[in-house]
Amino acid sequence: MLKELNPLIHSQLRLAIMTLLVSVEEADFSYLKEQTNATSGNLSVQLDKLSNAGYIKITKEFVGKKTRTSCRLTEEGKRAMEEYIEILKSYLNL
Amino acid sequence: MLKELNPLIHSQLRLAIMTLLVSVEEADFSYLKEQTNATSGNLSVQLDKLSNAGYIKITKEFVGKKTRTSCRLTEEGKRAMEEYIEILKSYLNL
DNA sequence: ATAAACAAGTTTATTTTATAAACCAAATAA
């Protein structure tokens, strides 16, 4: 029996966000939008979900007069991602 | 920019089906159902989608008096799966 | 100074997808 891939991570966009955050440690909204090619709305919604799940921490600050929304993985998010990757490897025997 | 993971393969259940078919070459409905833990209805629907996409070939035959539905990857399906795996690897730098 | 365009998002509505429930036909067991 195959193990279940955490559905909170598995969605197209959330997986992209999580893998980006694994490699860069911190990323802001615009960067994530560029890299994933997502619409703002979709990105906003999916970031909320990851945040509500406790997988990422979202910080809003002012840089000069502009707002900046940046995200980073939490410890829980890192663990969830590692587990996800392990299961994925078992799927694809990598 | 991240490449897009083929959404036809990326769904939880369809990915499970495809990875199983990569390793076993041929599998019947019951086997897929056991291995994926899916409901019959969901499995039926997702097999249809993969079939309509040309990624798998579904064969229905009689074994004795019982019907048997078995599936195998098409060449197109194999290619799509290889591409999917390559993109996934690039996500997770494996 | 004011209007037009832009940035950085959020909210809401629509579409797509996944899942489950109900159903069906044939075979086997009690």
Place this chain on the structure above:
DNA sequence: TTATTTGGTTTATAAAATAAACTTGTTTAT
């Protein structure tokens, strides 16, 4: 003979993803 199981399909419901519309404030051009 009447349940029960096997092997599914179809249809209805729930959840998710996506896009479109909107908001708030900023910069730029006139």
